[in-house]
Amino acid sequence: MTDVRRLPIVRRSRGRAAGVWGAATGAIMVSVLLSGCVGGGPAPTPSTASASPTATATATPSQTSSAIELHPDGTAQQNLPFFNKVNKATLAAKPAAQGRDFIDALVAAGFVKADMQVTPDTSTIGLKANSIQFSVRMGDSCLIGQNGADAGGYSSQVTPVLGTGSCLIGQTRAIDW
Template sequence: MSRLLGRPLAALTLVAVLGLAGCTGQSPTPGPVETTEPSASVVDTPSSTPTAAATPTLVAGGTAAENLPFFTQVVRGVWSGPNQVAGRAYIDALAAAGFDKAAMQVTADQTTVDNPAESIEFSVRLGDQCLVGQVGPSIGNPVTAVLPGLSSGGCLIGQTRAIDW
C-alpha cells in the first residue's frame, strides 16, 4: 500500500473503530468528541453544573478518561493558534501541560512527496489506554478520543515520527 493512501486509510480506520465501539454498548470510554462544542459525554461529574463548569486540569496518575477533558483543552489551545497542523506544536503543548513526552507519538506533518499532510494524529499513552487527537484540513474541527492502547505499546497504527527534540 502506498504511503499516500496510508493517511486517509488511517483516518477511516480510526472512524470505523470508534463507530464500532459505540455499537457494542459496553464501551468503557466516550467516543470521539469534536472539540469545538462542549459535550456532556466528555465530563459528567456530580460536581459539574450547566452554568459553572470547572476548568479541566491534569489528573496526575489518572486514567485516560479522567484526563480527556484536559487533553482536549490543550488541543483546542494549539488549534486556535498559528500552528494548527504542526505536530511539534501539539507535542510541545502537551508536554508543557504535564503529559509525559516519552509516552507520546505523532505522525508526520508532510507527505512522502513533501506536501502538507491532510491530517495529523498524536497520542499520549496512559496505562493501557491512549488519548488520541486528530487535526488537519481534512478533519475540520479537532477530534479527541480515548482509545485502547496497542499491544505493541504504542497508540497509533502506521509510521510515526521520532520525538527527538
C-alpha cells in the same frame, strides 16, 4: 310479517357495531400490551428519579473549564477534558499548528513526552499532510488527537493501547527535540 327492507339495515348496523366494538377492544388490548413495554422495570428509586436533565446540564465546579486539570495518576478518560483543553488552546494560538506544536504544548501542560507519538506533518511525497495524529499513552489506554482538513478539524478520543504497545497505527516520527 317482517319488513324485508329493514333487515339489511339491522344487519349492517349490527355489523358496524360489532366492527366498532371489535376495533375498540383491539385498541384497548394493544394499549394494554404496549403499556407493559413502556417503563419496563421497577419504579425509579428516589436516587434515580432525582437526576433531571437540568441537573446534568449544569456544570459543577469540577466541570468548569478553569477546574479542568491534569491528573497524572488518573486514567486517559479522566484526562481527556484536559487533553482537549490544551489542544484547543494550541489551535486558538496557532490555527495551522503542526505535530511539534501539539507535542510541545502537551509537554508544557505536564504530559510525559516519552509516552507520546505523532504522525509526520508531510506526506511521503513531501506535501503537507491533510491531517495529523498525536497521542499520549496513559496506562492501558491512549489519548488520541487528530487535526486537519481530512479530519474535519480537531477531534479526540480514548482508545485501548494497541497490541504493539503503541497508540497510533502506521508511520510515526521520532519525538527527538
